[in-house]
Amino acid sequence: MTAPTMPLLRLLLEGTLPAGFEGRDWERLLGQARGGRLLGRLAWRLQAQGLMPQLPAQVRTALEASLRVLDRHRHEVRHELLAVREALQPLGQPVLLLKGAAYLLAELPPSRGRSFSDIDLLVPEGQLAAVESALMAHGWISEERQAYNQRYYRQWMHEIPPLRHVQRGSVLDVHHAIAPRSSRFHSPGDVLIADSLPIGASGFRRLQPVDLALHSALHLCLDGELDHAWRDLLDLHDLLGLLPGTDDEARAEALLARAAALKLLPVLAQALAPLCAVQPANALVHHLSRGLEVTLPGWQQQAPARWMCTALGLEADASAARRRRAATRLYWRAHLLRMPLHLLVPHLARKAWMGLRERFRTADPS
Incomplete structure (x- = not known):
């Protein structure tokens, strides 16, 4: 899993062109965007900001092609x-x-x-x-x-x-x-x-706005595959902007109340941790973080939140091996969140047996 660099995240969130970028830099950035299914989002953001004319010709051609595919x-x-x-x-x-x-x-x-x-x-x-x-x-x-x-x-x-x-x-x-x-x-x-x-x-x-945000967070945490996690996180970032309320504190309270009613506070906390790391000055994210602290004290130091930030490359000193371990833990956690162990083990055993039987059935006799 390739984590987006901060220049790519700034482009996606703020439409800010990175300074001093050259051909290979853009090549790496476009590769990261493709790998995370973010190329279309990147193209839309740059077009909306009127930044396309400032891009190298090959980069602009690739992004314009992605917009045609999206249409x-x-x-x-x-x-x-x-x-x-x-x-x-x-x-x-x-x-x-x-x-x-x-x-x-x-x-x-x-x-x-x-x-x-x-x-x-x-x-x-x-x-x-x-x-x-x-x-x-x-x-x-x-x-x-x-x-x-x-x-x-x-x-x-x-x-x-x-x-x-x-x-x-x-x-x-x-x-x-x-x-x-x-x-x-x-x-x-x-x-x-x-x-x-x-x-x-x-x-x-x-879904109503609070449920849209909670469904996005739930999907991220239950999916287990983090290859496209940043797309889901950026979706969540956008959906938070739709929350009802007169100010950020009221919007945070509305989401936290619905999450508590649906018993989804743990998945909201896990999904919110990377957004807190990327946008610490975001007022709505700040109020959500404070609200979670009341019901889940120390939530950002709990294992799922730490694993999310590590796996997604938000710890500067985390080695590639450490990131892989965190991603593996989240993968198995997602399995256990979907199905308890006493059901999961027989299911995985049955699937493994079915896979082996199918392999032997279709194997070349020679």
């Missing part, structure tokens, strides 16, 4: 959303868009320069079967053929197996909650749906 991607996603609406509108049930699709259709700040590979939906659990049937009737089918994996999704996860369109290849992840049933952070999706907001006249809904 095409946005068009394709909007087309798929029309097809999803056509499939689900007859059910008369609320359908929420999550993450990238919600950001795009609601034109929220994290959509700027963001691409994503699938469309995430959140529907009432009681309507899950009807939603799946309606989508299958319109061409989205499950490619998961293993009976064990089907049972695993439906018994323990917060979503059904992904559905892929037979002609267009678009992928839908249909959720009934934002954390697995087996997770200690699970709560019924109906709670979030009840407080959701309409996305204009699109027929879709989205």
Whole structure:
């Protein structure tokens, strides 16, 4: 995992061009942006700041090309959303868009320069079967053929197996909650749906601002794969700016109160630690940090927060080996947050056996 350098983070957060950059410096910076799925965000920021003319010609060409790709991607996603609406509108049930699709259709700040590979939906659990049937009737089918994996999704996860369109290849992840049933952070999706907001006249809904921020933090902590963690953290940074309230202290209180109600304070603390390190002068982040100190004393010194900062390259004296160890700890912590040990060990053993059996089955007899 390659951590973004401070020049890249300053570009992404502030639109400040690094001084004294030459060809190889820009080459490394663009490589970091690509590796973290941040190239589109970088291109959008530089274009919005009017800084494109000041860039070397090759850098400008690469960034302008990424913007053209993003425009095409946005068009394709909007087309798929029309097809999803056509499939689900007859059910008369609320359908929420999550993450990238919600950001795009609601034109929220994290959509700027963001691409994503699938469309995430959140529907009432009681309507899950009807939603799946309606989508299958319109061409989205499950490619998961293993009976064990089907049972695993439906018994323990917060979503059904992904559905892929037979002609267009678009992928839908249909959720009934934002954390697995087996997770200690699970709560019924109906709670979030009840407080959701309409996305204009699109027929879709989205999470309210405090829930958008908490879902972003939860996804970062439960995912375990940190290759694209900075994209999620920058999403969270943008979403914090949408919090309701008359001032930063009130906004922080609103988020902390909702996190406490949904029992998500630990994941909020883990996700907030890197933002505190990168933007110590940010007033909202400061109030959130102080508020967390009341309920989770010494939270920034607790292991998950320290591991996040180490793994993401925010400790100047941390060796590459130390960063890898921190990332490995976060990976296994994410597994344990999704599923307790007494369920996780048999599941991993079963998956390992299935993988070995498949390898032997497809091996060349020679």
